[in-house]
Amino acid sequence: MNCEMPMRSAASVAAAEAAHPERARFYADLVNGLHAMAQPLTILRSAMEMLTLPNGGMIDQRRYLEMSSRQVARTCGMFASLQDLVETQLIEAQRVRFDLWDLLMPLIENQRRMLGDTRIEIIAARPESRVAVWGDAGRTEQALAAVLKLAGAVSISGDVIELRAVKADGYMELTCENARRHGKPMDSSERLSLAVAEANILSQNGRYDAVEDPFRVSLALPVENLDRVIGEVRLSPMRSQPMN
Amino acid sequence: MHDVICSPLSVPAESGTHSATLSASEKSRRTITRGGTAERRILIVEDDIALADFLSAELESQQFAVELLHDGEEALRALGENQPYDLLILDLNLPRLDGISLIRKMRPEHPRLPLLVLTARSQVEDKVTAFQSGADDCLTKPFSLAELLARIQALLRRNSGLVPNCSQIGDLTLLRDERRVERNGRRIELTPREFAILEVMMRNAGHPVSRATLLREVWNMPAEPSTNIVDVYMKYVRDKVDRPGERRLTHTIRGFGYELRDADA
Numbered sequence A: 001m002n003c004e005m006p007m008r009s010a011a012s013v014a015a016a017e018a019a020h021p022e023r024a025r026f027y028a029d030l031v032n033g034l035h036a037m038a039q040p041l042t043i044l045r046s047a048m049e050m051l052t053l054p055n056g057g058m059i060d061q062r063r064y065l066e067m068s069s070r071q072v073a074r075t076c077g078m079f080a081s082l083q084d085l086v087e088t089q090l091i092e093a094q095r096v097r098f099d100l101w102d103l104l105m106p107l108i109e110n111q112r113r114m115l116g117d118t119r120i121e122i123i124a125a126r127p128e129s130r131v132a133v134w135g136d137a138g139r140t141e142q143a144l145a146a147v148l149k150l151a152g153a154v155s156i157s158g159d160v161i162e163l164r165a166v167k168a169d170g171y172m173e174l175t176c177e178n179a180r181r182h183g184k185p186m187d188s189s190e191r192l193s194l195a196v197a198e199a200n201i202l203s204q205n206g207r208y209d210a211v212e213d214p215f216r217v218s219l220a221l222p223v224e225n226l227d228r229v230i231g232e233v234r235l236s237p238m239r240s241q242p243m244n
Numbered sequence B: 001m002h003d004v005i006c007s008p009l010s011v012p013a014e015s016g017t018h019s020a021t022l023s024a025s026e027k028s029r030r031t032i033t034r035g036g037t038a039e040r041r042i043l044i045v046e047d048d049i050a051l052a053d054f055l056s057a058e059l060e061s062q063q064f065a066v067e068l069l070h071d072g073e074e075a076l077r078a079l080g081e082n083q084p085y086d087l088l089i090l091d092l093n094l095p096r097l098d099g100i101s102l103i104r105k106m107r108p109e110h111p112r113l114p115l116l117v118l119t120a121r122s123q124v125e126d127k128v129t130a131f132q133s134g135a136d137d138c139l140t141k142p143f144s145l146a147e148l149l150a151r152i153q154a155l156l157r158r159n160s161g162l163v164p165n166c167s168q169i170g171d172l173t174l175l176r177d178e179r180r181v182e183r184n185g186r187r188i189e190l191t192p193r194e195f196a197i198l199e200v201m202m203r204n205a206g207h208p209v210s211r212a213t214l215l216r217e218v219w220n221m222p223a224e225p226s227t228n229i230v231d232v233y234m235k236y237v238r239d240k241v242d243r244p245g246e247r248r249l250t251h252t253i254r255g256f257g258y259e260l261r262d263a264d265a
Helices: A005-019 A019-050 A061-090 A100-115 A135-153 A186-201 A226-230 B025-029 B051-059 B070-078 B099-106 B124-133 B147-160 B192-203 B211-221 B229-241
Strands: A096-099 A121-125 A132-135 A161-170 A170-179 A207-211 A217-222 B031-036 B038-040 B041-045 B065-069 B086-090 B115-119 B137-140 B165-171 B172-176 B180-182 B186-188 B206-212 B249-251 B259-260
Touching: A005 B229, A019 A061, A019 A121, A019 A186, A019 B051, A019 B147, A019 B206, A061 B051, A096 A100, A100 A121, A100 A135, A100 A161, A100 A170, A132 A135, A132 A217, A135 A161, A135 A170, A135 A186, A135 A217, A186 A207, A186 A217, A226 B065, B041 B051, B041 B070, B051 B147, B065 B070, B070 B099, B086 B099, B086 B147, B099 B115, B099 B124, B115 B124, B115 B147, B137 B147, B165 B192, B172 B192, B192 B229, B192 B259, B206 B211, B211 B229, B211 B259, B229 B249, B229 B259
Parallel strands: A121 A161, B041 B065, B041 B086, B086 B115, B115 B137
Antiparallel strands: A096 A132, A161 A170, A170 A217, A207 A217, B031 B038, B165 B172, B172 B180, B180 B186, B206 B259, B249 B259
């Protein structure tokens, strides 16, 4: 009987996770991303199967072709997200000073346009002082865009998405939330986008917290250059240790 | 054999058996008809909307009646409403209540419902956990629709052939799908856990059933010598099944467990 094997395996995994939580989280996100791709691939595989049936003339070919096209696009999007996820660990984030709110406003406007007449409102409470942070503006923009897009995707008509920035403990924290519980469920590709957003923020000495239902994402970036504050100490263990 | 054929679907009302005490609506509720064709009813719980919609459309085209839910809590609620499903297709990675937790919660109340688990995780441990929790079959994504259909047919065939809806010992009758127990025309109200215990006992009628078996099958727990939970629940069942003046059907097998036996048979 080898029924103890899974338990030993689970124990060793737990020990490894405790020793390197950031690395464990990254690997978990990668594995979850790969698993997420199984959803469109299942549809794709089955659609192909239907298209190649011997009596294929009897089925609605166009329907299965359109279905295949959508799932190929979805899978490609997931591959791109996985690529982004890997690059957050492979390429070092920039450390520059930028205004978080200046970055956010065009994204909000863009998202408002995307929501169109869905009656989903975005309210952004601009802080009185500047919202200057240290980090990678490109990665932050990518994370903010993903969070805003997801906030819209899980919302339904009549919902209000709120954004607010608060400075505390040396960080500028931006929270995006829709207080309505049980909105639309998030799908696997949306969860993968959220994982990439998280990795983008964490890779620049940021903090990140997310709740799926009701939807709330808080991301925080340092208001000082932490690299200068802590000298040679590296905050990201992923870069200082081999990936094997 | 203590399992007898007395399913409301297979026995006409005028047969003179105990099933004649069931109402006409109860006799027919497992049969959903569309255009005169009996349909099997499948509940799909899958959080990926695109995949769920695809599966639903394909199964409906195969003449199944499909109900679609996207999270574990919703599914548990639907199952709690005693909807007469013929099969449950369950994704393991669900929001609000994950698939394994859902199986553990629903299994005592639906011991016979065929359960096909879908998982995107290929690790053996995940499948083992699913089977240990009560799954009847497991399919790893990405799977092919043809394989899914074959497995559905196999599960439905297995379920309809081997475990009958109705078990009977002496004047005690248990109808699994209707979750109904009667003794000599007297309706016995049981909690889900008590029903699960009696269902296991009925399946093994005439044979001793160990406490460990009951712990495993009803609570999904390994043998635990220090717990008396089985004895406590067995007393509840016994008090309801064997009323004063009635012939005793539940018997204690000292140091082992219990047996359901009709002494006069």
